[in-house]
Amino acid sequence: MGDLLVRPxxxxxxxxxxxxxxxxxxxxxxxxxRLEPGDRVAETTGTREVILVLxxxxxxxxxxxxxxxxxxxxxxxxxxxPPHCLxxxxxxxxxxxxTTSCTLAVCSAPGKGGHPVxxxxxxxxxxxxxxxxxxxxxxxxIAMEMQEVADSLLVxxxxxxxxxxxxxxxxRHDEDDFPRMTYLEETYxxxxxxxxxxxxxxxYTEDGSLDETMAVRNHDxxxxxxxxxxCGVPYGYEMYYLNVMAGPLRKWxxxxxxxxxxxxxxxx
Numbered sequence: 001m002g003d004l005l006v007r008p009x010x011x012x013x014x015x016x017x018x019x020x021x022x023x024x025x026x027x028x029x030x031x032x033x034r035l036e037p038g039d040r041v042a043e044t045t046g047t048r049e050v051i052l053v054l055x056x057x058x059x060x061x062x063x064x065x066x067x068x069x070x071x072x073x074x075x076x077x078x079x080x081x082p083p084h085c086l087x088x089x090x091x092x093x094x095x096x097x098x099t100t101s102c103t104l105a106v107c108s109a110p111g112k113g114g115h116p117v118x119x120x121x122x123x124x125x126x127x128x129x130x131x132x133x134x135x136x137x138x139x140x141x142i143a144m145e146m147q148e149v150a151d152s153l154l155v156x157x158x159x160x161x162x163x164x165x166x167x168x169x170x171x172r173h174d175e176d177d178f179p180r181m182t183y184l185e186e187t188y189x190x191x192x193x194x195x196x197x198x199x200x201x202x203x204y205t206e207d208g209s210l211d212e213t214m215a216v217r218n219h220d221x222x223x224x225x226x227x228x229x230x231c232g233v234p235y236g237y238e239m240y241y242l243n244v245m246a247g248p249l250r251k252w253x254x255x256x257x258x259x260x261x262x263x264x265x266x267x268x
Contacts, residue, residue: 004212004214004224005216005222006018006221008219011034012036012039013035014032014033016032016219016221017031018030018221018223023187023223023225024225025185027109027110027185027248028185028244029109030107030244031106031108032106032219034102034219035059036102037101039097039102040096040097042095043093044093045088045108047111048090048108048111049115049150049151050088050106051087051108052104052106052107053107054084054103055191056101057072057075057098057100057101057103058070058099058100059071059072059096059097059102060096061095062095063086063088064088064089064117068086068119070099071084071119072099072102075100078193080138080159081122083122083125083140084122085119085120085121085143087120087149089113089114089115089116089117090110090113090151092117105189105242107244108244109152109244110151110152110246111151112152113151114151115149121140121142125141128140131168131267134164134165135165135168135263137161140159143156145251150250152247153244153246153250154184154245154250155243157241157243158240158241158243159238160232160233160238162234162235162236163235164232164233165231166239168230169261169263170228170229170256170259171229171255172226172228172229173252173253179253181253181254182251182254183247183248185246185247186223186243187244188222188241188243189219190219190220190221190222190239191239191241192233192238197237198217198237199215199239200214200216200232201216201231201232202228203224203227203228216231
């Protein structure tokens with residue numbers, strides 16, 4: 001199994017390019033562009049569907065022959081306002097031209113031609129609290145199961161306040177056994193506020209065959225091929241992450257770590 005922590009390649013241009021081949025799995029892809037005004041990128045989706053997420057900044061987007069004009073509103077991700085996103089089906093071209101400094105995420109998974117190109121958000125995306133106490137976090141659901149907007153992709157944003165935990169109590173979704181559990185690969189794109197901060201993520205299996213704890217920094221990406229994957233952020237810093245999940249079935253069914261499920265049950 002390869003390294004689960006992926007550092008950015010630079011500070012401008014395509015700074016992340018996680019593919020199924022590079023990750024050693026079968027479904028999820030994640031790329032990230034950091035652009036300056038006038039920078040332009042263009043890609044072909046091929047056999048994969050894509051959700052473009054304007055993490056921050058503005059850009060003119062075109063996809064599947066349709067010009068969507070300038071999209072984007074929040075200039076800093078920690079404004080926590082709903083993101084502007086674009087779904088692009090497989091077999092399509094898309095392009096983006098930055099009109100401000102811009103961070104553009106490219107979330108991808110196998111496409112089946114089941115959904116048309118369309119805008120996602122900001123309408124319909126509401127920042128929603130989840131958890132209790134030091135497990136409280138705030139979620140922007142971009143394309144989760146209840147939103148019939150994609151063939152394979154599940155995409156969401158999570159804001160974790162200073163000193164809190166997230167993706168917790170520990171849970172896993174690494175068996176293709178619906179409805180008990182679904183197999184979903186997952187990436188985390190991390191941001192910290194202030195930017196010099198750090199967070200911690202542990203990825204582990206119950207049998208101990210995988211147990212890796214990572215210190216994550218601003219713009220890092222982590223990979224979750226299997227196992228439980230809680231993360232936390234120390235006092236003084238808040239953490240954002242963009243999750244991309246995909247597998248053979250576009251449903252999110254997970255099982256908690258039996259050692260920690262009591263917390264979940266207590267907090268219901």
